[in-house]
Amino acid sequence: MKLLVKAPAKINLSLDVLKKREDGYHEVEMVMTTIDLSDRIELSERTDSEIFIISQSRFVPDDQRNLAYQAAKLLKEKFQIKQGVSIAIDKMIPVAAGLAGGSSDAAATLRGLNQLWNLGLSIDQLAEIGAEIGSDVSFCVYGGTALAKGRGEKILELPAPPNCWVILAKPSIGVSTADVYNNLDLSSVKHPNTAAMIHAIQQKNYEGVCRETGNVLESVTLKLHPEVYQIKEQMERFGADTVLMSGSGPTVFGLVQYDSRLQRIYNGLRGFCDQVFAVRLLGERFPS
Ligand SMILES: C[C@@](CO)(OP(=O)(O)O)[C@H](O)COP(=O)(O)OP(=O)(O)OC[C@H]1O[C@@H](n2ccc(N)nc2=O)[C@H](O)[C@@H]1O
Numbered sequence: 142m143k144l145l146v147k148a149p150a151k152i153n154l155s156l157d158v159l160k161k162r163e164d165g166y167h168e169v170e171m172v173m174t175t176i177d178l179s180d181r182i183e184l185s186e187r188t189d190s191e192i193f194i195i196s197q198s199r200f201v202p203d204d205q206r207n208l209a210y211q212a213a214k215l216l217k218e219k220f221q222i223k224q225g226v227s228i229a230i231d232k233m234i235p236v237a238a239g240l241a242g243g244s245s246d247a248a249a250t251l252r253g254l255n256q257l258w259n260l261g262l263s264i265d266q267l268a269e270i271g272a273e274i275g276s277d278v279s280f281c282v283y284g285g286t287a288l289a290k291g292r293g294e295k296i297l298e299l300p301a302p303p304n305c306w307v308i309l310a311k312p313s314i315g316v317s318t319a320d321v322y323n324n325l326d327l328s329s330v331k332h333p334n335t336a337a338m339i340h341a342i343q344q345k346n347y348e349g350v351c352r353e354t355g356n357v358l359e360s361v362t363l364k365l366h367p368e369v370y371q372i373k374e375q376m377e378r379f380g381a382d383t384v385l386m387s388g389s390g391p392t393v394f395g396l397v398q399y400d401s402r403l404q405r406i407y408n409g410l411r412g413f414c415d416q417v418f419a420v421r422l423l424g425e426r427f428p429s
Pocket residue numbers: 153156165166167168169171238239240241244274275276277278291292293318319322323387388389390
């Protein structure tokens with residue numbers, strides 16, 4: 142039997158870091174939402190007990206380093222599943238981009254194998270298992286829009302933000318999330334107002350959402366990679382309503398409400414960046 146599962150990317154509408162914790166992780170407050178840019182995961186039953194990763198992308202590891210592999214291994218071990226699985230990843234989300242591509246592949250694998258192996262786990266149980274793989278996996282299990290706290294694994298559902306276009310521009314550099322957190326100087330950052338962002342989303346106030354975007358990790362990545370700053374400036378100049386780096390970067394996203402402006406920004410950025418996407422917010426959670 143085969144099963145096809147969608148694994149959408151996320152953007153961080155706001156990302157605040159409160160403190161560094163004793164366990165090395167950082168305490169965060171992030172408003173995250175899924176976007177209509179997805180990897181496609183095809184899960185195929187195997188007659189042996191192996192986990193097999195197939196991907197056409199040279200940036201995606203095809204062994205135990207793959208987060209989708211780790212998701213399958215974890216479920217196999219926890220629930221003593223004898224059967225193996227082939228996981229084909231059709232990669233559309235740029236890798237190491239701040240868009241949680243790997244985390245979303247892992248989350249889609251958890252959701253898919255729950256069905257394929259008839260595990261009967263609730264979405265909350267899957268999210269808890271996801272947290273063992275990475276901080277962003279729990280959010281990706283639910284999808285939609287949420288406030289993420291703790292190291293990112295504590296998820297509080299939010300309503301969908303007002304509808305708009307998202308333009309994404311990914312410069313041809315990869316960024317290590319660990320390096321960005323390690324270089325963060327909390328004494329000099331400008332913290333976003335998370336409560337005000339949540340309020341704007343609840344009120345479906347598009348101008349409010351645009352006003353409240355903010356990401357403390359920009360202070361690190363923009364300094365390490367000045368080209369990210371240049372892309373931000375270009376996107377602002379071409380007329381996006383707000384422009385922000387997603388996660389640890391280097392992808393920059395802009396929000397736009399009107400189709401007429403979308404084309405101008407998209408065309409303008411194509412001259413600077415190889416990877417440019419114009420997509421919609423998904424907003425709502427996956428049906429459970
Ligand atoms: C920055 C964010 C924002 O959504 O996303 P990306 O830029 O990776 O997409 C996340 O916090 C990334 O989550 P994720 O990529 O799952 O991180 P993990 O694999 O759990 O951790 C990678 C490394 O990042 C650091 N880390 C991660 C999360 C956190 N709250 N504090 C940290 O200090 C740790 O050094 C950890 O070893």
